[in-house]
Amino acid sequence: MAKDSPPRWDRRMQQRMARGEAAALGELYDRYAPLVHNLAHRVLDDDAAADRVTREVFGHLWENPDTYDPRQGSIRSWVANVTQELAIQRLRQTEAAAYEASGAASEEQLAELEEKIRRVSAAARADYIVSSMPAPLWDALKLAYFQRRDYHQAAADLGVTEEEARRRLRLGLQLLSTANTRAGEGFSPPGTPGTGRAR
Numbered sequence: 001m002a003k004d005s006p007p008r009w010d011r012r013m014q015q016r017m018a019r020g021e022a023a024a025l026g027e028l029y030d031r032y033a034p035l036v037h038n039l040a041h042r043v044l045d046d047d048a049a050a051d052r053v054t055r056e057v058f059g060h061l062w063e064n065p066d067t068y069d070p071r072q073g074s075i076r077s078w079v080a081n082v083t084q085e086l087a088i089q090r091l092r093q094t095e096a097a098a099y100e101a102s103g104a105a106s107e108e109q110l111a112e113l114e115e116k117i118r119r120v121s122a123a124a125r126a127d128y129i130v131s132s133m134p135a136p137l138w139d140a141l142k143l144a145y146f147q148r149r150d151y152h153q154a155a156a157d158l159g160v161t162e163e164e165a166r167r168r169l170r171l172g173l174q175l176l177s178t179a180n181t182r183a184g185e186g187f188s189p190p191g192t193p194g195t196g197r198a199r
Contacts (some may be wrong), residue, residue, distance in 0.1 A: 005114055010075040017065035018029075021071050032076065033058075036083045037133070042124040043087035044094075055082050080128050087124070088117055128177035133175060140168035141176075 016024035033054060040053035060082055068078045086111075095113050142182065143149040143157055155165035 007070065007074070013075055014029075014065055014068050014070070017062065025058065028061065028075075028079075029058055032079045035076070035128075036079060037078060038131075039083045039124050039128060040090075041128050043084065043091055043120045045120075049090060049094070050087075051193070053083065053087050056086050058091075060086065076132070078114050084121065084124055088121055091117060091120065094144040103119045127174060129179055133172060134192055137168050137172035140165060141172040144169055 013024055013028060015111055017028070036051050036054045036057050040050035040057070041047065044050055044053065057079070062080065067082075068075060072078070091111070095116070099113075121193060133141075137157060143154040144151070149157060151162055151165045151169060154169070155162040158165060158168075160168075
């Protein structure tokens with residue numbers, strides 16, 4: 001499982017980006033480009049579109065480093081939130097253009113589009129949660145759901161107490177449950193891509 005970077009690294013990275021250090025953007029890209037591309041692809045289901053969104057995300061981060069608030073979470077979470085927001089914007093634009101090309105969109109089609117956006121948003125968020133989840137929680141969930149172990153067997157396989165196995169399963173499920181409950185909320189970073197400091 002991927003782990004968030006230490007808070008001190010996050011703060012330093014934001015400061016370097018705010019000063020306009022191109023090397024900082026390179027480091028951020030090297031660390032998070034796979035995450036960004038995977039999340040964008042999960043929403044758009046298209047490699048070329050995911051590539052474009054990846055470029056847009058890092059352009060946005062470069063131009064708007066002050067939108068990162070360490071009190072709201074890690075830089076990794078910030079990057080993921082910006083990615084999801086921009087990928088969903090792109091999906092909405094693409095689908096709306098397809099509707100326009102085929103004639104006026106009905107209310108039913110627009111409702112279907114919003115439901116599709118909610119579904120892909122939840123799926124992308126679930127992917128991000130799984131990739132961010134601490135390894136002990138994910139190991140417990142894998143045993144329970146992919147190998148059909150109950151918490152007694154999971155505890156034995158993991159070498160932990162039954163109470164600890166139950167705790168890990170409960171926490172893992174609580175994290176995953178936020179994928180659906182927060183999927184419609186989105187993330188609205190201050191500023192818009194393409195505004196802010198010139199590159």
